[in-house]
Amino acid sequence: MYKTNSALISLIHRFARGSGLLVAAVAVIVLLGWCFDVDSVKSILPDYPPMRVNTAIGLLLTGCMLYLVNFPRVGVALAVVVVLLNGIILLEYVSGINLGVDQLLFADSQAAKFGYYPGRSSVNAVMSFLLLSLSFYLYNRKPVPAYGKAQLVSLLVLLVIFASLLGYLYRVNGLVGIEKHSQMAPHTAVCFVVLAAGSFFLYPDQGFVRILTGSGWSALLVRRLFLAALMLPIALSSLVIWFFQLEQFSVELGFILFSVCYTFLFTTILFVYGREFLANETKQQEQQLKIEQLNKDLSAANAATRAVNEELLASNDALQSANERLYRANQSVKELSRQALQESAQQYKHLADSVEDVFYALDEKLRITFWNKVCEESTGISSNQAMGQHLFALKPRLRLFPSLEVLQEVLKSGTAAQTEIEEEIAGKQLHFNVRIYPAHRGLVVFAVDNTAVHTAERELKQQKERLELALNGAQLATWDLDVPSGKSLWSNRWYSMLGYTAGDLEESFETWKNLTHPDDLPVAMKSFEEHLSGKTDYVTFEHRLKKKTGDWLWTTGSGKLVERNHKGEPQRVIGVLQDISSLKNAEQELLEQKERLELALWAAELGIWDRDLQNGRLTVNERCAQMLGYTKAEYENILPLQGFRKTLHPDEAAQITEMLDKHLAGEIPYYRTERRARTKAGEWLWVLNSGKVVKRDKEGRPIRMIGIQQDISDFKKTEASLRFYKYLIDNIKNPIYWITPDDLKFKYVNKAACDHFGLPEDKLIGVGVLDFDINLDLEKAGSITSEISRNGTHTFKTVHKNSAGQLIPVELTLSSLYYNDTPYVVGYIRNISEQSAYEAKIRAINTELEQKVAARTAALEATNKELEAFSYSVSHDLRAPLRSIDGFSKAILEDYESALDEEGKDFLNRIRSSTQQMGQLIDDLLNLSRVSRAELKKQNVDISKLVLELVSELNQQQAGREVHVKVQPGLYAQADVRLIRIALENLLNNAWKYTGKTELARVEFGSMESGGRTVYFVKDNGAGFDMKYAARLFGAFQRLHRETEFEGTGVGLATVQRIIHKHGGQIWAEAEPAKGATFYFTLF
């Protein structure tokens, strides 16, 4: 980037425009001269031609044009007028015709004197006007102004008019104008020079003029050389011409003289300037670099130190104070370096202007040949006083002189040298850098005051050493981030911290992001953003970085923005990185321990208490108070130490108080009680309370005691119930044991088991159960075990042999049981030796009984047979006489009819009727007997069908009867078909019989559901009966009707009842005299 000096440029621009105004002013004066005919104004001297009116007008317009260059419209109008006017004049010259513009305003009386066309501008002027207009046009060319070309055109005008001016200077007429007629007035020429220069320098920061106006070393050099190139020939040629006019000099000699002088002077200037520039440039570069570097380091160090300082504040007092010192020093150094920078900038500015540095020249004899203003000021010796004096003869305020030896050395060797001079003035140590250059027959000496830089350098060196010490001591790594590009610089420590070697990684922000743990990156980025946006003074964040090994390293990164660009955008951040892994690990461990502890406390529902024994103040956690029904505040307030003692249960108070006092006195290491504590509600709660004095004073008096309190009421309850169960099992009279199924060894035995096996518990535990069993071996035990695992339990009989060798028959019930995920087999032993005896006895009794039963059965069978025989004989032998009685009665009635009167016949008929009745009675009794003895053979019987058959039989038997019958169809029952037939026959017979005297006889068979059973019924609308006799209904030989009313033996319903009962059913009747009867029965 080309550096420009905006202030200078603006100044030059204003001067350039001002030159236009100046020329316009001169032109106005000249025009006034013409107006009032003042010759001295028209021409400067009588010998010189006047400025023509047209020229003055042109200059006025062009001057205005230049001045109003920022108002292009006005400028263009002016330029058009100028071009028109001068175009006409040019036409006049070319065509030789007078167009009358020359003396339009004023008559030119002087033209004859100088021999030009009256009033007409010189050709030079016309051309210059046209060229300046062109230049104006080029400056304003659209769309892109042609600055360079405009400046060239202006330079051309300058050179042309320069020639005219030189012509006046050297009195060479030919140069004043192109020809005699166009002689230019000298003030016109000056005006043109000013105008052309103004036009040339109009935009000093554009085109090639900017080479001259730049602020760099090259621009300075060009400016100086430009001046030299411009002025030197003029001066020399003036001199030569003067010599020409003064003495007889040949032209050749003049040129030689000119060339030699020019070459010498120009070369000298070139070298002197060149050397100076070179030296200063080098030095400036070095210093600049050094300062920049120091500044960087300082800023880094500053930021780092601050970051470190914050980190280590608590723990590192020494470092803190060092840091503070460093910081202060750093501030002062910064200030100094800033001043130094300013000063050196000034210095170079002054150097550039060749005015503000100590600069003097000496001849070979060390006499002063040049003594600049700064020398005057710093030494207090004026240039006049100094000139020609021997350097060491001077008695300056400030000795800015190198030693004699150095000077002589330079003179002798012809090579430049430099030396440092330290001077003390007004108690202030000043430091100068003195450079001695060999010059033509002498020396040139520059002395630069670099006191500030020198001091700063020394301070910086010390600071840097201290800083490095601090950084190393703190094991800090440094980093340096270029914000726009993301490029970074990392120190060796940075690499070694992560296990890398310097240069292993691409040093960039991106690499850092990749190394950062993803969880920590957002925090770090936020810290960066906040800092870069100016919200925080420092970037500071904790983050994990991935080590080369892949592990994470906890680090603290801190930094500070140290550079912003002109737009205020952040450019550079520097900072430090600190390994905090040990800190972090400790922190993490502490955190985890705390979490574990909290979890443990929470899970165990532990109350925590903390008592200050000096003032008795108690601090507890919520749980501790809550346990006893208090709030935390309540609990803490109601229980001062003495109060606590009062809360103890009377049974335990003495013991606990004694234990507590012993512990407070240091006699026992812990205080631990299981005690009852009184709750807020006044109940007693079992708690475990234990604690320890954690702090004692010098005399051993307790100061602080902390402990826990735990609700153990559940535990106490469980404990009690456990004791109860153990007692229960131990005291069960049956032996019980537990074994493990894999080794079959006793794991538990109750007291009864001990007695059973004849060994105490401690002898039994661990012994195998097979040792006591005479029937079981391992193989059988295995099959039993698998049986247990299949069914969960197995019961079998075996014989145990106890330790005394006694055999005990037992019934063993084994069950599988899981306790705490361990399989066990529980054995439950029943001593069956007594039972065996009983069993034998019972068997004997049973045998006896069976024999008795067999005998009884045989007897019964015999009885049965007798009964059958009886039935048989009844059937045969009782009926036979009846038959005879009846038969012979009939025979008498038939054979002796004539011999018998009516009464005799009636008697015989009565005999016959009785015998028949007797026969029926015998049949019925036999039937009843047979039903009783019959074996029940149940089958599915279609009762509806059976009833219909019986009804049809009855209809046949008693053809004269008309009975309206209704039978519910589809009724089935499980019954003995033979017996149920007899029952139904009887019931239907009865129905027929008792409806015998009813006009519209109606008989119904059906069923209904009652109480979940099927109830069958036979209903008639016959004679019925009085329900008060119902109890007698089903008795044998019981009749409710007289024989004369309805025939019957009184055995039928008894038979029916017997059949129904045999089926497991019930029978009952409902009736009303003259309304009918209903017989209900159920079957099973």
Place this chain on the structure above:
Amino acid sequence: MILLVEDNPNDIALTLRAFKKQQANCDVVVVRDGAEALDYLFCTGDYQGRDLDKMPALVLMDLKLPKIDGLEVIRRIREHNSTRFLPVVVLTTSEENTDLLECYSLGINSYIRKPVDSDNFDQVIRNLSLYWLKFNITPKHF
């Protein structure tokens, strides 16, 4: 000819009276026990000289008989070739099922319980003589 095997004299009298009342032209031979019945049928004992070819058209037999039981008599009748198809009607007071089963399994032709009512008894005799002597056909000698 009808062979009546009956030991009760009352029953014999009443039966014979009933047959007489029928005015059926048939002889009724009465034997008083099982042995006599067999003697008659197989021409043994007291009946040694009887013509074997003259067999009764019907045997009316009580079951309760002196000497040889009625069932035994029936068995012998059915065992013997000459009497195998002889119509045998049991006329008894028993209606025990066991008796019925035994008799039918031995191959009787009918089983009639003696009614107590003498009117009924007369009717039975009338029907029997009508049926067995008039309508029923049995194979002749073989």
